[in-house]
Amino acid sequence: MIPRSPVAPRIAKLTALGVGVAFLATACGGTSTPSSTETTTAAASGAIACPAPAAGAPAPEIPAAGTVPASTTTTETPLKIGSLLPSTGSLAFLGPPEIAGVNLAIKDINDAGGVLGKPVEVSHLDSGDTTTDVATQSVTNLLGQGVSAIIGAASSGVSKTVINQITGAGVVQFSPANTSLDFTTWDDKGLYWRTAPSDLLQGSVLGNYAVSCGAQTMGMIVLNDSYGTGLAKTVKSSFEGAGGKIVAEQLFNTGDTQFNTQVDAIVAAKPDAIGVITFDEGKSIIPLLLGKGIKPEQLFLVDGNLKDYSKDFAAGTMTGAHGTLPGTSAGDAFKKSLLAIDPSLTDYSYAGESWDATNLVALAAEAAKSTKGVDIAAQLQAVSKDGEKCFSFGQCVTLIREGKDIDYDGQSGPVTFADSGDPSEATIGVYEYSADNKYKLVKEEFGKL
Incomplete structure (x- = not known):
């Protein structure tokens, strides 16, 4: 077995990542851009009409190990x-x-x-x-x-x-x-x-999926840390690369508890879709958005806040909201x-x-x-x-x-x-919320990075 080199060719790896994600971006969410008729209808009504579900296969079940032979090498220091x-x-x-x-x-x-x-x-x-x-x-x-x-x-x-x-x-x-x-x-x-x-893949899937749902414009509320701003950057790149436009972007910091200013600025821009790139702060931000007339189907969540909200919100609150999560179901x-x-x-x-x-x-x-x-x-x-x-x-x-x-x-x-320690291929699940405020798999996108 060949060990990984401690010092990896970082620049070459980053270039390869960009090529792989660019390829995936053209393939997710049905067509890369909606037809003019679909776009006009969705934008005029504020509704989002996403492609029909096409769920991927679940992860393989854990196979029975059978009889495992004893190790021929023993260690005095347990792992x-x-x-x-x-x-x-x-x-x-x-x-x-x-x-x-x-x-x-x-x-x-x-x-x-x-x-x-x-x-x-x-x-x-x-x-x-x-x-x-x-x-x-x-x-x-x-x-x-x-x-x-x-x-x-x-x-x-x-x-x-x-x-x-x-x-x-x-x-x-x-x-x-x-x-x-x-x-x-x-x-x-x-x-x-x-x-x-890495977020090169999740951001690409989320941005393209929003466009495939009929969104022409998007606003984003973003956690101001390496996770939030990095993911927002790739969402913006894929969304605008597929023909959409980011019309507003509002940041907040870890530990913040008041989000009215950010929500008001996003709503004022009248986006078709809103990317909510947060951690648990989503529990506070989502009700504020909905209270301003945003419909749940306009919300696009990420792995940091894609969670079971059945104990947080009244039944039906999240119906139609979307989200992405790395990994298979x-x-x-x-x-x-x-x-x-x-x-x-x-x-x-x-x-x-x-x-x-x-x-x-x-x-x-x-x-x-x-x-x-x-x-x-x-x-x-x-x-x-x-x-x-x-x-x-x-x-x-x-x-x-x-x-x-x-x-x-x-x-x-x-x-x-890959040499970087990153997985060089991965699956991103696309999910949608039901009336019970729990999310269900809609489709899976596979990509090589």
């Missing part, structure tokens, strides 16, 4: 994995499914005999958000425990505060949910990885397995990416015959490509122990890492 995932802060709703995904993977790994003859150990600590120093304290604690890899953070902004601390210690940082473009070119010593695709069997870990789950966002990240760390440790972070990182790309396809830890580790190269694909879809 220790930490998680840095949100139980507080503006992304706290993402914590439960991500933590459940990690715990399910740990259970599967240990049921299959663990890594290098020892059970894997896991420690969960809170990431908080960028308004606190919780993440730094948690990372210090995890590094003190001797972890080889940290799964997290969910927030790109939080990851920026700790990435140098983690990678500088020779530990793998593996995020299931970071989408900021900045990490593609970060000087991470080959130790930062993610199973979520969780299959029923995977959801059942997650619920066995955490029966209180109502959201499954990034659970698959968290399960995959944990499995990949464990498989890379087996391939490296080492539990050291730098050795694990050197094998992460190799276990994701150019080998025999496999879809679970038990199935994949059996092949490794038989001396075979593997190509792991998981619940988030094909992984196949």
Whole structure:
């Protein structure tokens, strides 16, 4: 297996990303621009008429591992994995499914005999958000425990505060949910990885889908951090590239609680569609928009706020609103397995990416015959490509122990890492809200980055 080079050709990779997304942008949401008749009708009425649903296939079910051969190499130092995932802060709703995904993977790994003859150990600590120093304290604690890899953070902004601390210690940082473009070119010593695709892909899908729904103009309310502004930039590029126009863009900062000024400015521009690029602040912003006469079908949400609003809003509030989320839709069997870990789950966002990240760390440790972070990182790309396809830890580790190269694909879809540590191919789900204020899959867009 060929290890990933610690110093990657960053400029060449970024160029390749742009080419891949440009190709996908012409293919999503039916035709790239609506007909003049469709556009005039939608704009005049304020209504959005999106293409008919065409849902993709769910992620593969977890295959039975069968009899897993014992490792021929044993370690005196067991693999220790930490998680840095949100139980507080503006992304706290993402914590439960991500933590459940990690715990399910740990259970599967240990049921299959663990890594290098020892059970894997896991420690969960809170990431908080960028308004606190919780993440730094948690990372210090995890590094003190001797972890080889940290799964997290969910927030790109939080990851920026700790990435140098983690990678500088020779530990793998593996995020299931970071989408900021900045990490593609970060000087991470080959130790930062993610199973979520960069916002080049999600922004392209969202912008093009809004145009395919008949929107000619769009306003955006945007969280002023690397996640929000980066995603807004790609949404704008794809929306305007497909013939639309951004007529208003309003920023707010993490920790803000009043959004009337931003909402009033957006509504005054009379856009056909509104991109709500926020985290949990969406719970405050959405009612303000609807109270000003905006219809729910004019709203286009993103992964940071695509959530179950059934306990937040009156029934019917979100009917027809849209949103995007990286990754494939969780299959029923995977959801059942997650619920066995955490029966209180109502959201499954990034659970698959968290399960995959944990499995990949464990498989890379087996391939490296080492539990050291730098050795694990050197094998992460190799276990994701150019080998025999496999879809679970038990199935994949059996092949490794038989001396075979593997190509792991998981619940988030094909992984196949680029030199940057980014997935080089990914799926973005497009969702729509029903009268119960819960979102359902409309279609899936697959793209290579």
